[in-house]
Amino acid sequence: MAQQQQPIFILPEGTNRLLGKDAQRNNILAGKVLAETVRTTLGPKGMDKMLVDGLGDIVVTNDGVTILKEMDIDHPAAKMLVEVAKTQEDEVGDGTTTAVIIAGELLKKSESLLDMDIHPTIIAMGYRQAAEKAQQILEDISIKEIDTDMLNKVAMTAMTGKGTEKAREPLAKLIVTAVEQVADGEEVDTDHIKIEKKDGAVVEDSELVQGVIIDKERVHPGMPAELENAKIALLNSALEVKETEVDAEIRITDPNQMQAFIEQEENMVKNMVKDISDAGANVLFCQKGIDDLAQHYLSKEGIMAVRRVKKSDIEKLSRATGATVVTNLDDLSADDLGEAGKVTEQKVSGEDMIFVEECAEPKAVTLLVRGSTKHVVDEIGRAVEDAIGVVAATVEDGEVVAGGGAPEIAMSKLLKDYAESISGREQLAVTAFAESLEIVPKTLAENAGLDSIDSLVDLRASHETSPYMGLDVFTGDVTDMKEAGVIEPKRVKKQAIQSASEAAEMILRIDDVIASSASPQDAAGMDPSQMGGMPPMM
Structure with missing residues (x-):
């Protein structure tokens, strides 16, 4: 077996x-x-x-x-x-x-x-x-004949049936203008078109800003809320007294030494603000923090400052205003500053936002999309993103069907x-x-x-x-x-x-x-x- x-x-x-x-x-x-x-x-x-x-x-x-x-x-x-x-x-x-x-x-x-x-x-x-x-x-x-009118039709077709019917034409014009603005020859990087969505208004109130909108507010109420002919500095380091690299202990035996120590820290912050002021800047966008003392001195100098700005927004500001992003304040000079026709703090839908507008030749722009409620504005935002994508593809390829x-x-x-x-x-x-x-x-x-x-x-x-x-x-x-x-x-x-x-x-x-x-x-x-x-x- x-x-x-x-x-x-x-x-x-x-x-x-x-x-x-x-x-x-x-x-x-x-x-x-x-x-x-x-x-x-x-x-x-x-x-x-x-x-x-x-x-x-x-x-x-x-x-x-x-x-x-x-x-x-x-x-x-x-x-x-x-x-x-x-x-x-x-x-x-x-x-x-x-x-x-x-x-x-x-x-x-x-x-x-x-x-x-x-x-x-x-x-x-x-x-x-x-x-x-x-x-x-x-x-x-x-079809290979592409002009602005054709781009408008492409944008309107993409948005049809997505809750934007009433405002298809004005929105399409804004989108085509935005894409043509950021186009680099025949290449279009849609990341340079920022979409800010805010409810509490009708779709027709949507607008194209020749610059960048930052969803932040001034760091100090004493700072100007509106500036014309703005000179803009972009900083990606913190505006505060630096901590020592190593753990250090300071022994103070006399109250005067304590006072001198505090004054020294104040002077360091004062000099930082002086560097910004001497370069000719009246607007500062900082990627990191700005401490209370720095805020006080900046407002005394009449400089509008915004802190903790996203890296992507700093890059868009650089493209829109022509400013150079500076890491070390000692290196800041007038050549690093960007320009904008006006910088204002405005209330949109109950929230403060900074508008950097009227840039001369912005290579980054912002579409402020409005809608009556949060869900409506979200859907309109998605329709606008689709339309931007198809207009950019048409500009790059030069072919439609x-x-x-x-x-x-x-x-x-x-x-x-x-x-x-x-x-x-x-x-x-x-x-x-x-x-x-x-x-x-x-x-x-x-x-x-x-x-x-x-x-x-x-x-x-x-x-x-x-x-x-x-x-x-x-x-x-x-x-x-x-x-x-x-x-x-x-x-x-x-x-x-x-x-x-x-x-x-x-x-x-x-x-x-x-x-x-x-x-x-x-x-x-x-x-x-x-x-x-x-x-x-x-």
Whole structure:
């Protein structure tokens, strides 16, 4: 009788595992569910989501990446789609919902291909081919004449449906002016546009400041609250008596010595303030602290001072005013000072803020965004950030496409033609990719309460004549989006297709999910009863 071999376990007890088609189905389902969650927020008629965290804080938004960041997502495949949205946000600033729903639709279409026994690698290869071809089509249908009017249309398109309808035009003008102001040739660093959000006013009260707003107040009430022709010093060290580097003990045997010691400290602070005054500065922004004695002497000299200013704000002040950030006060000279037409302390929404305005050629500006309540102003702030991102992308690339689902229909149509030239099973994957792109105009129609099938049929027919025909969700008609002024940067579509296809390919290639028992909710939301441990090796 043969001796029975002891089973060998190579994974620790409690490890959960999904194999083959089970793993693929589970991951595809997670992707589909996530895409369905954000799908209703797409387009001008998209709805909002209310997200409440564990502390009871509320966020009301229809910004795809904000929704996904605020949601507490456990499933590993779903987390990969959240990464798609984050990448889209970092690279372009808009189109996060588009990227996620395209990825979700690619996964959904791959399910029927898997049912036909097409290998996941073949599907992934077909998707990759289709994505490359889609980028070429996008290049062919892009519009390359960019002017300020086109940039305004790009900004307005990005803000449509995000609570900024009433003030789209004035806001768009502010955003385009801000981007053009900080543009360095064809490069735009959006970090140089500061967004300050304050509630208690209407959206139309938002303004662009040719300089920087600092959310701080003067350190001493005796200091001037308003200065014209300001000479600004930026200091990133503390304005106080320095502690000795080593522990020191001072023995005082005479009260006069104590008095001399105090006077010496006072003189040190006095000399620091004298250095600032001698350099000609009448405004000081300090990154560290300013002690009480220094505050007294600064106010006597008529210098407005602000302390504990954030490093990022100090950098923006430097770019806006032309000032040099000084570490050692002994080195401060008139050449290090920046200039501003006026510096004032103003009350905004019950809080004191310092306005550094009328800078000659500021390379950093501030958008003061207003709204009636905190939640409203937060959502308007997100819309403005998206618009700044897309305007910056347009300035850098110099290419735009029509909106309203037009590029997706154009790519879908030409990809279907391209699929017929491919032999092998990849043809089916390319066709599935082409059909997946139609999810964007289909969702726009559904969210606007239109019949999605009728809208798609009309769109396909209209694309026989022009690649700019898209869906006007307000009238329900198929319209020339270039004429209607619904314009998006090419980079939004390019990045969305790239991220979505790569994420779908990666998820499709997974055929084994091994989750340690320590992971939250056994295997991140997967039912342990459906997952066996590692099978014993006999």
